Amino acid sequence: MHDHRLQPLLHDLVSTVRAPTTALSGTDGQIRPAGVQGLFHADARVLSQAGLLVDGREPEPVAHAVPAPGLSRFVSLARWLGDPTADPTVRIDRVRHVTPGAMDEEITVTSTAAEPVTCTVTLTLACDLAPVEVVKSGRTAAPLPASVAGGTLTWHSGRTRVTALLGAEDGGKGDGRPGATSSMSTGGAEVANASTGADPGANADADPGAGTSAGAGVVAGEGGAVLRWRVTVAPGRAVTLRWGVRVEDPEAVVAAPAGGPEWSRPRVEADDARLVRLARQSLDDLESLRLTEAEAPGDTFLGAGVPWFLTLFGRDSIWAARMLLPLGTRLAAGTLRVLARRQGTKVDATSGEAPGKIMHELRRHDYDLETSGLQLPAAYYGTIDATPLWICLLHDTWRWGLPDAEVAALLPALEAALGWLGSDGDADGDGFLEYIDTSGRGLANQGWKDSGDAVRFHDGSRAEPPIALAEVQGYAYEAAVAGAALLEAFGRPGADRWRDYAGRLAERFRERFWVAGGYPALALDRDKRPVDALTSNIGHLLGTGLLTAEEELRIARTLTDPAMSGGFGLRTMSAADAGFSPLSYHCGSVWTHDTAIVISGLARSGHGGVAADLAADLTRGLLSAAETFGYRLPELHAGDDRTLMGRPVPYPAACRPQAWSAAAAVAILHAATGLYPDVPSGRTTLRPLPGAPLGALSVRGLRVAGSPVDVTIDRSGTPQVTGLPAGMEPRPAE
Structure with a gap:
């Protein structure tokens, strides 16, 4: 049995790249706090987790593609929602757009169910700013504490600063365009402390939505942060949620x-x-x-x-x-x-x-x-x-x-x-x-x-x-x-x-x-x-x-x-x-x-x-x-x-x-x-x-x-x- 650290495996990960920035995730789009997954910028991991849950559960992945430089698409299902039929009626499209020093995502919830669908979408984020050689060695780094102000989360170490932005939500059909992040929305945001073990799907009934999408929230703690949206989708409609990350890294070579x-x-x-x-x-x-x-x-x-x-x-x-x-x-x-x-x-x-x-x-x-x-x-x-x-x-x-x-x-x-x-x-x-x-x-x-x-x-x-x-x-x-x-x-x-x-x-x-x-x-x-x-x-x-x-x-x-x-x-x-x-x-x-x-x-x-x-x-x-x-x-x-x-x-x-x-x-x-x-x-x-x-x-x-x-x-x-x-x-x- 090996008693030494092993280099993380890569072969089954999806790379979304616009040098010097790279997102590495599973084929389901999830960025998990394990191995080499994360958002990297110029030899440092600027996000070590970006996990999406719907009502506290991971959507079931069905497809992914990398159709253009810096762009990835992930399709998954929330089969516990919607109509009780063999056909899935609630679909999750996650579109990831990486540009140098930034990553933006659109999460579109589409429903063809006969009745309105209400759910809580949460995104758990963490940042460790681990150097790439630490990750390559199979070592881990402790997550950094996040500070929250308005609708933003910030992590920093030395002169490097990482900011997560909670964007606005679109009701209606949802255009799904990558990078079309709307202006910062802090209306209705709930800001509170969270422990490292907080369940991002907890309080799913809080912030009841009135309309297609309402009640965005940010919860931050020492071990990470949670972005939370309370979503209601009308039959035949879609809701698009947006968030993004920006990196300031003056020491990059x-x-x-x-x-x-x-x-x-x-x-x-x-x-x-x-x-x-x-x-x-x-x-x-x-x-x-x-x-x-x-x-x-x-x-x-x-x-x-x-x-x-x-x-x-x-x-x-x-x-x-x-x-x-x-x-x-x-x-x-x-x-x-x-x-x-x-x-x-x-x-x-x-x-x-x-x-x-x-x-x-x-x-x-x-x-x-x-x-x-x-x-x-x-x-x-x-x-x-x-x-x-x-x-x-x-x-x-x-x-x-x-x-x-x-x-x-x-x-x-x-x-x-x-x-x-x-x-x-x-x-x-x-x-x-x-x-x-x-x-x-x-x-x-x-x-x-x-x-x-x-x-x-x-x-x-x-x-x-x-x-x-x-x-x-x-x-x-x-x-x-x-x-x-x-x-x-x-x-x-x-x-x-x-x-x-x-x-x-x-x-x-x-x-x-x-x-x-x-x-x-x-x-x-x-x-x-x-x-x-x-x-x-x-x-x-x-x-x-x-x-x-x-x-x-x-x-x-x-x-x-x-x-x-x-x-x-x-x-x-x-x-x-x-x-x-x-x-x-x-x-x-x-x-x-x-x-x-x-x-x-x-x-x-x-x-x-x-x-x-x-x-x-x-x-x-x-x-x-x-x-x-x-x-x-x-x-x-x-x-x-x-x-x-x-x-x-x-x-x-x-x-x-x-x-x-x-x-x-x-x-x-x-x-x-x-x-x-x-x-x-x-x-x-x-x-x-x-x-x-x-x-x-x-x-x-x-x-x-x-x-x-x-x-x-x-x-x-x-x-x-x-x-x-x-x-x-x-x-x-x-």
């Missing part, structure tokens, strides 16, 4: 950007309707994850994921921006600038900072995760891959049409990042990028698979640091070549040095990483031994340029093994390895973004045959998973075989929505359509997956150098592109 999304919203038509639905939901989720720095609000990036990582994450924000480049360069430019402003300038073992290094994550205060022993400073740099990925993003954004002036402004950061590759990134001077946490309080593993047990040998034993990951060498090679191209194009010195660095890295990799099984090792350990587990990491090497064409095909063939690709996507570790578990975070599960990166690499490599077939098979696996998860693909799901249950098993602590999981939908569309522009050279390559394995597909509204571009693939696989900037007519793939 992230905020909502002004204006709309920085990318286009393409129109997708496809033989496989799942592609259309996945694109629609993913673009909604991406819109809801937009963030900017509170102190420098001009640049937008994507928060990594709900609820634990809704902040700036170097690796995650970079990958998501890179996947979205076919929709425009503005998000990538903002991400590049935000991270460049926080680029390392000194060596600091506690934070992992080093000159030129790109940071890992940003928090409002130090992050103490009790369950794992992590104690991270607010600005933490413990990542081995964010720096080369930043360079690759800058290069790719330039090729998609970022104006030269914006690229030039980032060249000093580029030179510093390249300098890190050849210095602190290679601490022992062996020519490979490697990591080790010397503080004893940071991340033991610092690649994208950053759990403590992620780097294992085939026999299941763990590798000891310093560790040089396979995929990171691919990123480093690509970054060196990309950096050389940028330096040369803008007349800066050093291009030859970085091309030479890339060439020598490829030679060393070929000598040291390939193992007897015919694939690259996951990593080299502290003794420079190949960590011989077969993992998805090697798929990230595809398309980086590190490998020869023959080596890329060998990897593609290796990944077609059912032990790797037999799940709904690509497993993070082969089922034939001793460390495999389908519910391991990084040793057997399927990660959406990981699979999408491999699909993109297979497409970029330009190989047909086995590579194209594998890309199509992995895509179909993700589309099947998307169906199961309502087209909001989670961070990861279990790596069980497709035949086990016919649908993926959820990973119970997976974040959803998550930026790079949502961006995977765009990566899939890009791989299928195969549009690869090079704006600086005036060339475009059009190389869709051969044979149209996903059927006919049309994506209208991509962006190349700001111009809207349409790509259509017919059922024979023949592509057509229109709208490219002048002089960039596509050429056939080589």
